[in-house]
Amino acid sequence: MTRSVYVTGIDRGDGRQVVELGVMELLTRQVDRVGVFRPLVHDGTDRIFDLLRARYRLSQDPATVHGLTYDQASTLLSEHGTDELVSALVDRFHAVTRDYDVVLVMGTDFADTQVPDELSLNARLANEFGASVIPVVGGRKQSSEAVRAETRNAYRAYDGLGCDVLAMVVNRVAAQDRDAIAERLDFRLPVPCYVLPDDPALSAPTVAQITQALGAKVVLGDDAGMARDALDFVFGGAMLPTLLHALTPGCLVVTPGDRADLVIGSLAAHSAGTPPIAGVLLTLDEVPGDGILTLAARLAPGTPVISVPANSFPTAEQLFSLEGRMTAGTPRKAERALGLFERYVDTTDLLKRVSAPSSDRVTPMMFEHQLLEQARADKRRVVLPEGTEERVLHAAEVLLRRGVCDLTLLGPVEQIRKKAADLGIDLGGSQLIDPATSELRDAFAEKYARLRAHKGVTAELAYDVVGDATYFGTLMVEEGFADGMVSGAVHSTAATIRPAFEIIGTKGAARRRSPQASSSGGASDGAVAGDGRARPDAKIVSSVFFMCLADKVLVYGDCAVNPDPDAEQLADIAIQSAATARQFGVEPRIAMLSYSTGTSGTGADVDKVREATELVRLRRGDLMIEGPIQYDAAVEPTVAATKLPDSDVAGQATVLIFPDLNTGNNTYKAVQRSAGAIAVGPVLQGLRKPVNDLSRGALVQDIVNTVAITAIQAQTSHEKAAAQ
Template sequence: MTRSVYVTGIGRGDGRQVVELGIMELLTRQVDRVGVFRPLGHDGTDPVLGLLTGRYRLGPGDHATGMSYAEAAALQADLGTDELITRLVDRFHTVARDHEAVLVLGTDFADTGLPAELALNARLANEFGAVVLPVVGGLAGPPPAGGTGRRGQSAEALVAEVRNAHDAYTSLGCEVLATVVNRVSDSEALRAALSLGEQLPEPVHVVPEDPALSAPTVRQIADALGARVLQGDQTGMARDVRDFVFGGATIQSFLPALTEGCLVLAPGDRADLVIGALAAHSAGSPPIAGILLTLDLHPGRETLWLAERLAPGTPVLLVPGGSFRIATELSGLEGQLTAASPRKAEIALGLFESHVDTAALSRRLSVVRSDRVTPMMFEHELIERARTDRRHVVLPEGTEERVLRAAEVLLRRNVCDLTLLGEETAVRKRAADLGLDLRLLSADEVAAEDGVTARVVDPQTSPLRERLAEVYAKARRHRGVTYELAYDVVCDVSYFGTLMVHEGLVDGMVSGAAHSTAATIRPAFEVIRTKPDTSIVSSVFFMCLADKVLVYGDCAVNPEPDAEELADIAIQSAATARQFGVEPRVAMLSYSTGDSGSGAEVDKVRRATELVRERRPELLVEGPIQYDAAVEPVVAAAKLPGSEVAGQATVLIFPDLNTGNNTYKAVQRSAGAVAVGPVMQGLRKPVNDLSRGALVQDIINTVAITAVQAQGDPPSERKEPPA
């Protein structure tokens, strides 16, 4: 039977989109087919449904809206509530019958024209057979003019609302899964809401207000005001506006008033304020979101020319009217979770996962976990495993855009601690230009006791340089490396990061978005070296197909492994598969199956298979075997009847790099598989390489894999400065 979760509220402004996103994330971790149903919606685009559709790759049959509020109000008036409920239940089941779980998005209490809206939500939940998750908003009143925040409800008012919500839904016969109190900004109210968890029969989860979620983007402000964009690229327009600063004073008084992430409002003829604000942004003190010029006064070609060179990509907007009118229009504007704001979605998920006991909530959902493993389920599992025993990963490419974007997600999702290498001012400015909130610590700052951290270390100026140079010189003395030479070598970010791993200052390293594989891996070969029982370093890709995850090795490192090396690769790959939840059944691939063929290449695979059986008799392995016989049960039954591996192999070992690399790319492109890797194996400590075409999600996955690999070793000293 389909398990459905009905997320609803008791009024407007509860920010329940955060909860809807969080519940969707929980469901997709456990089952393959999750549907989304909104019983009633407004005419036009549905931003939340659009976000869920894009993020979770929902097809046309995976989501639906029952009808519009206008249709529902008319139907209810003409034919009564029972007829409205009947039609909505029928439409719900068109989604539910093809899915293992359904997320239901309750009404939004905003200009719906429906009487007794809470009771309607309760009845729909009961008719759908759904558990109810009420969301209570912790804020009261609209944002003040010129500000982006709202005052929090008092502790007494908030506690009363939570009790009322619980009593209202349970009195109407609903099974309440839990209650989420969202957007709590008052510390006393926060404590009071948390104490309710001991007084109600269901859990109460409290999620604090996060200004990064409620902050509108520059693009959103431009659209709301109908502003002309005089300057600004896509990245700049996506920056969050965390504050407004009104420019009217002299430049001496104006500059100290600037705050990080502020939008400067000034008349268009104040070229001094425009250039001063952009110069401050260029210096990183502080980085601003952009400039909004009022009174429809164009600043002039020369001013814009200089502005573009001072702060390329930083938005400069032009609107008619004065500052008071603009402030009034912006007073109620808040950020939105939409398909066009994936960064806010990551912030929302990080907030949800940090403050909601997702493990306990998953148990209460009682969803039967799917036997199939989809790419999304595999990625979710990676993140979850990394978070359970948080480690510290160094990212040498500290100014690379994709790396910084991945870093923000990793920090928001509490995946691991990070060290970014690079010149500190350059790293901070690049993050500011991208509108990212990394809250970077300097190399000498001590982190707080809890929460993930990211710090910047500059290899050129770090006190670690001398220590790491001594280590490298000692390790490479047999190659004639002196301390003086080592002192220069360790300035290379790949060597510096690798040596940090070697010395236990961090737990692992991920690089390669802007460096070659050789530049990333060579330092690890020189310093970290292979495990005692391993002869070579190799790699695997996790190939996430529509319904399962296969492990391919070696597709990235060894061009022509001999039989002994091939056996080593197979044993390493089986261990890696098991570490990441894939039960290893190893197929040693060749162009023939069983005893049907001969020749040097087949003999090599046959010998490698024998070596694997000798070294790991408990491991299920078959070879030589062709790919189709390895993965297709019908072919396996004809070619190798009775084999425990044929037709159900999970680890596929290719005879050489040419075959492996081309096969993984063919499957990736032709079958639409998600290829996660290459994941390096055989090193004493984890160092992983990225493709130079890696996407942000690829980097996130690789860092999570590196963190999980490191969980078998003692953790680094993460909280102290690496000096």
């Protein structure tokens, strides 16, 4: 039977979209096929479903999402009564359940409807659907006592109507009252009650939304600028010094279009970060001349300047009536909402209460959810040397809002702040360090000089080297100021990994040579030579990619570091890859790949794989391994049944070890492009402390995933260090 969760409310303005988004996030962590149903909808676009569809890549036909419009429901109710209305909605709901393992039901919105007693209707529908209920109570602009009373009454109402209430959520309460309300409700309800504070940024309209609502003309600004939240409105009519004192972070400056001094002054303040503004709105259909606009564009690139024909008073009336909404076009609001939900809701307990049927399939989205949840469980600090790179800043914002890890960004601090302000990004909670001026630079230089003295590195040269952000970040990891590092969005693989070989090394104390190779381009575009300190079970540094296919996750190694490993090194790569797979929830069944299967082929390349397989069996008899084996026999059960019918690995391999870099690198890229797989990595393994590389074409989500992986690796390193 399909499990369903019904998110509903008691009145309008409760901001329950935060809860709907948070519950959807939880459900997609656990199952692959999640459907959405909204019993009643206003005519027009369903912005929340559009957001869910875009964010969670839902394939559901939009025509199946909605039961009836409010007008249709009102007519049916007046002509045939409540039973007929409920019957029609139940039929449409069950049409959705046939195709999905779990359904998120989004209750009526209590806004401009002709349906009486919507609370009772929502309760009736939840019961008829067999859905558990999460009621949401809005607490905005209410006293603490009023919020507590309304929450208790809401629980009694839904419980009294026979609903299975999973939990109560109180949303949008005053931040200063949040803890007191949560404490008082904790002992007065038989179900958990989660209290979320009001976040002004969630209800603040973006500049793009303001532009659309006012019919404004865009004079200057790019997409990132238009996506900024307008947290406040400051109306400019006074002299410039007075206006500058009135500016607040994230405000939209509203000024007559002929006040070029206020326009330039506001943008100059933004450029200096004192404070960063959302943009400028010009009234009276006046726009400064080309010379002023050219100066404005140079002062604050990307910052929006928009123009309306009305004067300030009617413009103010419209602005103060606007409320920002989460849509598919505001992904940053969605991240902020999820961060709020995950901070104040015990998601582990709520997921248990939902008890949706677990899926044997592991989709790319489920794997990504698992990474973030695992990293969040024991927060580590990750250093990002490319602190001025736009994609890194966007990823940092996501990681901070979701509470995945603590972050240190490296680079000129004022430059980072200005870039973040230009992008409308909030880096609150992060640490910003400029390696060139940091008080740590002298100590790091001494450390590096000692480590590389055998290579002739002097103290003067070391001082210059550690001014480089990647070397500085690597030394932060080595010296315990950070737990891991991620770089490579703009640096080459060599620039990212070589400092790790020189400073951190592999997991033992003896020094060994890593395979020699040339360095080329970004992550997975070539191998990197270096030296490292080895441990018995990690003789070399190697890498894996997590290949997220439609219904499972495979681990590919080594596709980025070692060009032509010998049998002993190949065995080491297999053992490391099995450990990495298990660390991230993939049960290792190792396939040692070759161009022949079993005993069907001979030759030096096959013999190398055969020898490596035997070495793994000798060292780690607990690991399931097969080799040599061809790729199709490793992953396809029908082929395996013919070629290796008695194998425990053939046809169901999860860890695939390639005989050389040429084969591995080309195969992962072929699968990524041809099969539409998401490739997460390369994930380096064998280093004493985690450092990971990015492709220079990495997307924001790639960076988020890699940082989460690095944080998880750091958790394991910390546990091992504590045990020693």
